[in-house]
Amino acid sequence: MTTYRARFDAAVTFTNGGGLQVQGFFVDVPSADATAATVGDLFLDSLGLLMAGDVALTNLEIVEAPHKGTRGGPSADGTPSSGRPQYVELNHVIREGMITLPNLPGPELSKHLTREASRGVYAPGTEFEIGRISMVANTGTYLDSPFHRYPDGHDLTGYPLDRLVDVPAIVVRLDDSGRLGIDAKALTPYDVQGKAVLLQTGDDARFDTPQYVENAHFLTRDGAELLIRKGAALVGIDAANIDDMTDGSRPAHTLLLGAGIPIVEHLTSLAQLPPAGATFTATPPRVEDFGTFPVRAFARLP
CATH class of the missing domain: 3.50.30.50 (Putative cyclase)
Known part of the structure; x- marks a missing residue:
């Protein structure tokens, strides 16, 4: 799913006096067409500012980027559920000779029993393979x-x-x-x-x-x-x-x-x-x- 963030400069005035200025601030936004008013509200929510009055945004730009969980933003509490669960693999595939760290050997993959050799063990038309792996415990993820x-x-x-x-x-x-x-x-x-x-x-x-x-x-x-x-x-x-x-x-x-x-x-x-x-x-x-x-x-x- 494509997500967006807003980048902007802002000036805030407070109802009890004083103000705040920021440059190059980012907040998560719900879509690519988020308005300045929406971005201003998300900015205030993200900082938890009290007694904020006017918010003036300049140099506002909406960019495609992963959400970072801006407080009060669209991903602050996760994304709404949409039926069947989806899964994301977060591990590296273990392959012959891969290098996890340069001071550790890569895994060695071989066959303990090949399909060809198994044909002499089982009934005609039945075959199996049994693999063998030698590796240090600190391999892959x-x-x-x-x-x-x-x-x-x-x-x-x-x-x-x-x-x-x-x-x-x-x-x-x-x-x-x-x-x-x-x-x-x-x-x-x-x-x-x-x-x-x-x-x-x-x-x-x-x-x-x-x-x-x-x-x-x-x-x-x-x-x-x-x-x-x-x-x-x-x-x-x-x-x-x-x-x-x-x-x-x-x-x-x-x-x-x-x-x-x-x-x-x-x-x-x-x-x-x-x-x-x-x-x-x-x-x-x-x-x-x-x-x-x-x-x-x-x-x-x-």
Whole structure:
């Protein structure tokens, strides 16, 4: 579904005196033909301004862009339901030789039993294939459990399904933020209580290339602390690592997994989701003594 945002300069006068001026402000709008009056109302709603009087807009432009969940806007509470659920794949396909991270080997796919060999085992006209895969656990899109970081943390068998299936999702769009570190200030406006917080950086466009790990986005220590404090249920990112890979202490992994919050790395296609209203699912197989494993991550749209 095509969505639009308005970009404008504005001057607001207040009924009790004083004023406010902004330049290059954005709000989500319901359609490409949104009027200046509609944009002005959305602007005031987005800031929660009290005792606002006249609003004068200049340089108004409606642009095609994903909604970011402007408060009071058309996607603030998700998109209205339209019958049968729709699903969006948010995982990378695992392929022979693909490179998730340059310091890790790619998966090797082979045949344990070929169709030709199986014909000597089964009745005439009946054949099967049994595949074999050798890969590190950190391949493609994967989920981290506490055991990935802590020897006494629970492994992949420790998360109940309600922690990983149909979790209400919030998409935090950061691809045009101009900053690599995702800090508490960037996350403060969002209601993350009980939500899967999905950090959309746009880095997934470089997945399986050497550039994927260059200038990669990451969650800062204070960003992780805020998400824990505000009760996030899960944190996902479409970048090479949820941590700054130059920081060997790995604060985001350390804090989130220490709080029992699952992490999903190497997501993709988050731009296809609304800012709110979708649900997120990412389930690995229940492997004992493993802290990480690939998942089929997907969203159910409202």
